[in-house]
Amino acid sequence: MSSVVIAPIAESLAAFLQKNNFSFIATIVDNHTYRHCYPAIKPLLNKHTLIRIKSGEEQKHLQTCETIWEALTKANFDRHALVLNLGGGVIGDMGGFCAATYKRGITFAQIPTTLLSQVDASVGGKLGIDFQGFKNHIGVFQLPETVLIDTAFLKTLPASELRSGFAEIIKHCLIADGAKWDEIRRKELADQDWQDLVAHSVAVKQRVVEQDPTEKGLRKILNFGHTLGHAVETYFLTRSAEAAPKRGGQTGRLLHGEAIAVGMIAEAYIAFTRQMIEERLLAQIEEYVFSVYGRVALTDADIEPILALTLQDKKNKGKQVRMALLDGYGSCAYDIAVTKTEMQQALDYYRG
Amino acid sequence: MSSVVIAPIAESLAAFLQKNNFSFIATIVDNHTYRHCYPAIKPLLNKHTLIRIKSGEEQKHLQTCETIWEALTKANFDRHALVLNLGGGVIGDMGGFCAATYKRGITFAQIPTTLLSQVDASVGGKLGIDFQGFKNHIGVFQLPETVLIDTAFLKTLPASELRSGFAEIIKHCLIADGAKWDEIRRKELADQDWQDLVAHSVAVKQRVVEQDPTEKGLRKILNFGHTLGHAVETYFLTRSAEAAPKRGGQTGRLLHGEAIAVGMIAEAYIAFTRQMIEERLLAQIEEYVFSVYGRVALTDADIEPILALTLQDKKNKGKQVRMALLDGYGSCAYDIAVTKTEMQQALDYYRG
Incomplete structure (x- = not known):
């Protein structure tokens, strides 16, 4: 079972990074979390690759995965790298799927920022994308290394x-x-x-x-x-x-x-x-x-x-x-x- | 660990199908195995979906996966379905990857027909496809339900x-x-x-x-x-x-x-x-x-x-x-x- 930490992100993320020694770090955000949540975690990360995608369920498909896989490849990510998924269910499910399939699986952590993803999507290791109109039709079960929940992010939500x-x-x-x-x-x-x-x-x-x-x-x-x-x-x-x-x-x-x-x-x-x-x-x-x-x-x-x-x-x-x-x-x-x-x-x- | 059965395919496949109760069966072949190996297993299968792809490593990419996922979707495959991968490493790795990610994973069995896949690719659960020129860059670890090896297939090889x-x-x-x-x-x-x-x-x-x-x-x-x-x-x-x-x-x-x-x-x-x-x-x-x-x-x-x-x-x-x-x-x-x-x-x- 992955650990789930409910605490201010400045504490939980710093502790997680200190405990581990990742060769590379990528942070996946959408336009919403880039603006409202990324500023809270950026100071905690050293050099990292930012992967920014458009917001919305309609982005949760194979083409976006290709963009993510390409970014990881270009940055020479190896199997000791970490992917941080900062966002709601779309980012968590899709970013997790990309990490779980890149080089047959690298470590990823979920930082759910919506209520839906905090209480549901981020826990339990269901990952995936939509395919030809079917929700989560392609995916895998793979637990994240950790889930870092900060309810302060809920204030950014409509x-x-x-x-x-x-x-x-x-x-x-x-x-x-x-x-x-x-x-x-x-x-x-x-x-x-x-x-x-x-x-x-x-x-x-x-x-x-x-x-x-x-x-x-x-x-x-x-x-x-x-x-x-x-x-x-x-x-x-x-x-x-x-x-x-x-x-x-x-x-x-x-x-x-x-x-x-x-x-x-x-x-x-x-x-x-x-x-x-x-x-x-x-x-x-x-x-x-x-x-x-x-x-x-x-x-x-x-x-x-x-x-x-x-x-x-x-x-x-x-x-x-x-x-x-x-x-x-x-x-x-x-x-x-x-x-x-x-x-x-x-x-x-x-x-x- | 998946079972590996080294025996004439008529025996091993019949026994495997009899032991299980699959809702749907798909057989993935390439042009080579369609001609040389499929005739040996076709009589053992009842109604099944045949998915035929071109032969060769250059087919081992995401677009071919989309074809496979689409065929499974159109045939209404559920989680109790079986995918049989009849071929060499390309079919096994890619067909296995498609099965392992379809609805977050359905059962698949490898029937390796090349020496390379019999002694290597079919055993051990490494699945995947090539991506932007990198071999097996996207994939997962997932063991097949069984591996059925018939060395008689080797006679069909150059x-x-x-x-x-x-x-x-x-x-x-x-x-x-x-x-x-x-x-x-x-x-x-x-x-x-x-x-x-x-x-x-x-x-x-x-x-x-x-x-x-x-x-x-x-x-x-x-x-x-x-x-x-x-x-x-x-x-x-x-x-x-x-x-x-x-x-x-x-x-x-x-x-x-x-x-x-x-x-x-x-x-x-x-x-x-x-x-x-x-x-x-x-x-x-x-x-x-x-x-x-x-x-x-x-x-x-x-x-x-x-x-x-x-x-x-x-x-x-x-x-x-x-x-x-x-x-x-x-x-x-x-x-x-x-x-x-x-x-x-x-x-x-x-x-x-």
Whole structure:
């Protein structure tokens, strides 16, 4: 298991570099973290190669990997080099994938700067890129040497990003800690204690991943809300910003957590219809998640393509869609085959 | 450790498929193995996806991977699918890399059809592709589920390919088994017992890889002859066929084993000058390797670019070239820093 250090980055990064002796260091940033986060770590690094890429999920593809591999090659990086991924999930997943495949793998460390990557992407060693419209379709499992989390970076985020990351915190509570769920659902988003929630989510995720690093079994519970959530996310990703419907007063792309919020309500409904959870829990989830995320407007025409996309989910077996479904208060089961009709009804339920 | 089965493919593949329950099967072939080897396995497979690519090392790049990933995606391959790599090192390394990164890794099996891949590439889980002229620059370590070796496939090879693969057999004897070295060096190439030698090489390689799967230490001895050998190979690879000098009466590209033969003599010379091996062993290596491979004509102008290419060797630390050097009869040391002057003198010695 990689170490996860939650502390001011000036302390944690300095300690990490002092403990190790890297031949070369590269820092991968996007335009956002270059401006807002890189200044905090630059003074801690000596000579290093800065690799700056554009911001956004649409950069998470093979061509960007080629740019990164080329930069490492040109700087003569050897197997004793370090790659620091300073950014959100895109930088972490893609920079990690590039490091894990450069010369068959060099050391990398994650410095997640978004709430989403602090509570989810940076822990657990899932790396990868999108391919032909499919999310994280090409990748590997490889743990980073360390994960350095500084919640001060969260202050650089727009409110929508904070809200997006919060969906994974909700998920971690729902699948593993009913008491924590009771705690967070009684607070507004603005009143949450991020330092505490980040530590809680990391602990939940690490405990699960430790038992099943490559997702043969238990780890699949982390996918609660993600079968339909990913399909919704991919669907909106492949549509142009103009074509996307209004959502909670906003137009444009759906953020990851916003899509997972849809998935959590819809999949909780499936769990309820199968009598795996009580109506009370479904009602709690619905009430709270709608209050934070609003209701994404889905038209009749959206449903079929969303359902089709669930067929590409990595947890499926053959043409059988398999879900992680809640089976209690703070508890989740996995590998449950669900039918297309069930998913359709769940999305209908979501639409109200 | 993956199982390695040396047996007629009709037996070994049938048994492997019967033991497992794959949702989908893809077979990756090149033009050569499509014609000469695929007919032997086709009757053993039910419905499967055939992925056929052009033959040759120059196909071992990212664009071909995209073709393979796309074929798997279009056929809706899930995580319970199998990829069979039927071919030499190019197919095995690249097909394995594609399988190991598709949806973060699906099962693959190697069916090596060349001597080189039977005694080397298929065992040990080194996967990858060339990138911007650097061999195996992008890749991962991932063991195949099984390796199915049928020496009957060797009959489909041109003599030059058999000779190329034999270089790795020589290497395995030199680094790990002095008695076997005495046995093979007393026989002509045509008189060698391939079934016996393949089993011997696989055993040597597995023993080493088992102790150090990701090449942190001991595994580096398998790189004897490969620091200068790879540089020579890359150098000739990047030159056009016309520009390549005459070698042993042939023109055109240098095969992997032919380049490793250069490396083994040159690196044995470095070991000798450092008093790590006796003159008698150097003389034996020189005599036998030249008798099998002839002497590759290297001009003054070739030396500098070859030396420059050693800087990209994966075993280096920073700008320091590190070699595996013989340190006895059937014994090898690793991580030994050598100077550019030593390498230059070694190539001069090779040139005679």
